[in-house]
Amino acid sequence: MATVKKQPARNKIRNAVKAPRKPARPKLPPKAANAGGAVYADERKLRPTAAIVPPQSVAGRALTLVVAIMSFLACLTIGAVSIVWDAADAWQNDLVREVTIQIRPADGVDMIREIDKAVALTQEFAGVGSVRALSDEETKALLQPWLGEGLDLESLPVPRLIEVSIDDPSALDLNQLRQALERQVSGASLDDHSIWTSRLSAMAGAVVIAGFAIMALVMASMVLSVVFATQAAMAGNKDVVSVLHFVGAEDSFIAREFQRHFLLLGLKGGVTGGAVASLCFVLLDMFTRETAGQASSDQLSALFGTVSVSLPGYLGVVGIVFLVAVLTALTSGLAVKAHLAKAD
């Protein structure tokens, strides 16, 4: 144990003159001397504890903007996927709920009788709603663009159509109906639009897959930006990291300190991007409603119905905001840990 040496008298006098007027022998405060909860006047002046990693040292606005743009693009993709999905669903529903029976004319066959027979037969099937043969006028109207007016249906071998609307597609056995018609009604065939529906669902599926692929790419670029930004933040906070190490901080503690900033940054960027995207969806909806009736808008409506993002689309936007924040925080945490492991 150390002891202070006795100093010569002259030294003592010199030191006494130079020494500041402070307590000569400071006593180390007993451990937890104030555990009783005594309130100091100084305590009232204490500011809320500052973050260990200074927020301004973590790439701020530029990265927030990058995250906001990425989240905006991801939300737009989700919106587009939602519109296409809804439209494809609507097309498919309409097509599935309607089939057409075609009766081709043949020598010695009474068309009217065959039509009546087909109508009666179809009506017997479960799940069938209304069955209606197209009238002569309707058939003439259908052919009028090609064959002109004043068409005599009796003189031409024109196939006739029966429109069948289906109430419950799951109850109707289309194959059985097709076989019954072909067996009992001469020249009858059933068109159930199955080729169209399969093509539509394939197209919608492709659009959805493409949408998710674009979203994955956008997210991957965001993750890479966050990795670079984290590495820059680590390099900029080298001193902080070294001080944290020598006061005994574990890598996970250091990672959490960085992660906290990136989570906040991700939330800010994600919410901004999501909010702007949602605003775009609302504006698009309003625009298509206002321009309804104009040629260009009608073309769009014919394809997609009302061009508006449905509730799942908006839920997707919320999901993207959440995903962006979590991804940003997780990525930065992992990047810090990887950096610390490499630095050792």
Next chain:
Amino acid sequence: MIRFENVGLRYGMGPEILRDLTFQIEPQSFQFLTGPSGAGKTSLIRLLFMSLRPTRGLIRVFDRDLSVISKQELPELRRKIGVVFQDFRLLDHLTTYENVALPLRVLGKEESDYRADVIELLKWVGLGDRMHVLPPVLSGGEKQRAAIARALITRPDMLLADEPTGNVDPPLARRLLRLFIELNKLGTSVVIATHDIALLEQVDARRMVLADGRLSIFD
């Protein structure tokens, strides 16, 4: 507490700057580490603090062989050692109070639990009225005392101080020295690296002298 056996250290492919160091730091001991500038005092302090690994020899820290201590175990051991660096290493964006409280935050303690202790310690080192100030505003001596307070706040088993009086005038140096002695009396082992002869003369303590990479010990 800490034992070195034939420890050698070289940086990269350079010459060996510390050679055959064999010594022991006993619990509750007080020693000076001295030697000319560039003799390797800071490197030895870094070895003692486990921020460097020796190129040869054996180091036992708190009865553990350093060569088998994993990276994950280092923080736990480092918490038992307080370090005062020559350049203070205070974080400029944190107030004096926050800097001193940093080791307790790292331990996951609640601010309300340690507030009184930190304020008490700051008063003890004479920084009671400077606790709300950021380090760039502090004088050299005040920074030094803040760095010492940060090293002491967790009541470590050992205190390593690298030139702790290098930036202060003689009266303050003596005051800081008394502070270390007081701490030593309370049970902490103290190692002070210094080339300040005046400081050495004031205390009758063990001296470890580094010269040409070799260590001589004068008990």
